[in-house]
Amino acid sequence: MAIVTRRERERRAHRRDILEAANKIFARKGFVSATMDEIAQEAEFSKAALYLYFKNKEDLFLSLIHEKFDSLGEKLREVASADASPDVKIENLVRVHLEAFESDKEFFQIIASEHPRLDVEAGDRLRQDMRERYVKYIDMIEDVMQEGIEKGVLKDVPPRLLALALTGIIHAFTAQWILIGGEEPLAEKGTFVLELFFHGARRK
């Protein structure tokens, strides 16, 4: 059992406050346009204080990405490794996704906007890092698809393509949902996503 001093507790709380502020600002402006000044203001700390908790702007950004991404990853992993049929797993996958998006709209805006530039301009840690996370995330979904194929639930096509298709649909819905203000419950769209993914759009 870890002993956590008051000092340590406070430290963590402050760190969290800063991350939350960063989340808001990065979502609003994107990585480049967001300024440390703004984030400090939002966090109600001095600019210099940010540097006590994070090495630099990139580190702050990355920490944010890691934390949130890991949290989603954790949930997905649970779903994927659960003892359930592929059907149920996929259903849960979608649900967890939509719930995550809904509860953290701001963060996923960041992801959506910063992701595409990742492969180019490689070299710096940031890009490399985000890319890896993303790949791992798709990999995990691919695994579920693979299992679905093996168990005869899904068509025998490249499972990566299935993973991409599913996440593509989810992301498109989410993007649209953000675009229209993110008010109505997103989770409700789950059944539609699944219906479409499983059976397609053509009338039988």
Place this chain on the structure above:
Amino acid sequence: MAIVTRRERERRAHRRDILEAANKIFARKGFVSATMDEIAQEAEFSKAALYLYFKNKEDLFLSLIHEKFDSLGEKLREVASADASPDVKIENLVRVHLEAFESDKEFFQIIASEHPRLDVEAGDRLRQDMRERYVKYIDMIEDVMQEGIEKGVLKDVPPRLLALALTGIIHAFTAQWILIGGEEPLAEKGTFVLELFFHGARRK
């Protein structure tokens, strides 16, 4: 008979050169991080020269967006208004999309990355403008879906959701394709996209 002097011809060519350079740099760095200096270098012009052709950085960016977006829009409009069954139209929609992405990888990277921040931080022309284009683009696809529903080809569900699903799949495939380097022909994925969109992933 349009009289085009050599002067005018050169002017247009230079404008085009700059746009192309901008395309490359914006795709690589995003709007904010791209610098006029870099673009000038890429275009083999002086920085000041850029300002002879475009009012400022935003104008340059917007001109780029307009031009390319309009070109895709034009092609989609042709497909949508052609005298063909919804099936064929959707097939063509996908094909045109993938072709466009393939032939202009760099540009669509820009779109993908700049779009998400558009609704936030709105106010300036740039955001407003891009947002409008995007909505118009989805609208057009929605119309095709609507027609498909009316003609009994597609399930009777909100056509906008169908439009989002289709573009979501396409974008996911494209993003992945870009991620892995954009080498293998993207167009080949068309049949898979259609199969998935029409019939879903479940084995019958």
Place this chain on the structure above:
Amino acid sequence: MAIVTRRERERRAHRRDILEAANKIFARKGFVSATMDEIAQEAEFSKAALYLYFKNKEDLFLSLIHEKFDSLGEKLREVASADASPDVKIENLVRVHLEAFESDKEFFQIIASEHPRLDVEAGDRLRQDMRERYVKYIDMIEDVMQEGIEKGVLKDVPPRLLALALTGIIHAFTAQWILIGGEEPLAEKGTFVLELFFHGARRK
């Protein structure tokens, strides 16, 4: 009892240093030609530091104008509202003026050179602001003239014209004084100014 921390004291001192440097440079080059770089250099600060104390170049300039102008205005107001005959008031007016010019040669060079363009190209705060100050300044002198007329000391002519004439003479003397290097004491010219203003140049 005002509590002034060392921090605060230093801040004010630095602000003052920058204003003084700005005074010098603006006087030498005029508002447009003066560069923030030069001012920073003169103030022995980094260029960026200037922006910690003033919003921008215009703000720096305006702050300078305000401060000095207000100081002169204050002195003139004292003179004007004193309990004294118009004769004495006018005498004091001239004296205060010449003293102010003499002790702040550089600043009044700025005024002289930036003022004329104020009415044209109006619109931005700077112009508007300087113009208002100037009008208020002439107004105050006009009031003294008005009083002189009412008390039968001055001829019954439009008091504004008298105000203009007096300041005109003063400014001409000052300009000349600056032109020849501003070395000999300017205050000595006071009696001559008064003699001329009161009795004119014609031999009796």
Place this chain on the structure above:
Amino acid sequence: MAIVTRRERERRAHRRDILEAANKIFARKGFVSATMDEIAQEAEFSKAALYLYFKNKEDLFLSLIHEKFDSLGEKLREVASADASPDVKIENLVRVHLEAFESDKEFFQIIASEHPRLDVEAGDRLRQDMRERYVKYIDMIEDVMQEGIEKGVLKDVPPRLLALALTGIIHAFTAQWILIGGEEPLAEKGTFVLELFFHGARRK
């Protein structure tokens, strides 16, 4: 009799057009802020054309100053060297001044605003040059004052101071006149200027 070809005539006309445009723009913006582009636009010539008629911006400005200043100087010289009493000469001096100001409001705005910076930042021709003109101008007026003193019309005080006082009054009136829009006839103020200069403001 000089033979003036059409070529030559046109050249001069163009030169004049440019000078006039420059007059307008310099008056509006001051030397530094005025741009060659604006002047070209106003003159309805290409920017490059300006350089066919004037070596550079400074040369254009100086040419303008010279021309106008010389014209005023010429008139003043005529007045000064006329066969008339000092009284009449001074009267004419004032009249010519006010007429000149009135007919060339824009130009004298330039003078008023650019003059003060002339003595500092010396070295470049421009400053040097304008300064000389100005001194010569005051000198000429001083000569008339000197003559007035010698003929017993004016008080025996340093004639330069008298010259400064007279021009000071005139300039103050003019500045005010410009400030209020320069509409009402300025020349009417002549008698007031003279009355004040000769007899002062005190009631007898």
Place this chain on the structure above:
DNA sequence: CATGAATGAGGATTCATTCAT
């Protein structure tokens, strides 16, 4: 003679980051 096009040399402003207190 005239001009459209091009550019080098700045200049204002911003911002991540460092330090002394």
Place this chain on the structure above:
DNA sequence: GATGAATGAATCCTCATTCAT
């Protein structure tokens, strides 16, 4: 640990001036 203050390194944009046609 926290912060106010300071700065170097960009970055956008402007403008006088030159040149090929």
